[in-house]
Amino acid sequence: MMINQDVLPIADGVYARLTTPSAGWGLSNGGLIACPSGPAAWVDAPYDRRLAEEFRVASAPLLAPGGTVESVFVTHGNGDHLWGASVLPEAEIIATEETVHHIEFDPDPATMRALVHSGATDPVTRYLLRHFGGFDWSDCVPVLPTRTFTGELDLQVGRIPVRLRTVGPAHTSGDLIVHLPEQQVVFAGDVIFASTDEQPGDHVVHWAGPLSGIIRACQDILDTGAQTIVPGHGPLLDRAGVRSHISYLEYLAERAGALHSAGFTPYEAARQLATERRYPELGLVERLLVTLSSEYRYLDGSTETPNPLAVAGQMAQLAWELEESA
Ligand SMILES: [Zn+2]
Known part of the structure; x- marks a missing residue:
């Protein structure tokens, strides 16, 4: 798969880094903030060093003479928004305190590389290889x-x-959002996985939740008054696009609550939603298993720390089952 990154001006001194294809695991967006007086910052970094180097080279002519990228604002701790920052060893890496704890629970680059390329033929490894085999973390450091x-x-x-x-x-x-009040821009990170008629995206994969918290975060984005919203994945959105994403999240929350009450497990509930095909244009429907597992923890009042690899294993199993029955 050919991965492209477009660096698109969206306001004075502000650029969105948009990855195409706009759907698929790890194909994350970010941005560049470049002040004419010198300093610059990235919002998030690409998934691997090759993509990050490419973005570093694309950023260079957009900087003021003598300007450098002094900081990276990291919207959250997943590798597809963080790991490429290793190409900017001098930069300050700014994130929420909680993101430091999150990183401890997420697989690091070496672990991901070992999982993807283990050579095993079980559904999980096949899933990982299919969706993550195009990234190269051989020289990625945490x-x-x-x-x-x-x-x-x-x-x-x-x-x-x-x-x-x-x-x-x-x-x-x-999670954090990056708000540029003068430019009326918000970088939303993975609070939003965007989709438009022209550029369909994927179903959301939310590791924490609950969905009501994500809906509130989307509302916070609208409350900033921003006109241009750069999602963590998928195409740029306007305010109407954020509102329509909220409607989709409300649908998920409603169905999750109903299926939970009806005694469905997260696995059965995700399979049910995949069968209902309410949003057939969105890809990676198996990811709803992760999102529903997060929602179920909330509905059950559970305080356990989820194991991302265990949930991902179930998700791969569901993808395999859906494919077999298609
Ligand atoms: Zn992401």
């Missing part, structure tokens, strides 16, 4: 935040005001 905060953090990238705002638990326990 990246950790160098500066953390809770609540909100107001910063300047040169003359551009930036507000980092904690909105988790949502997609992960430690």
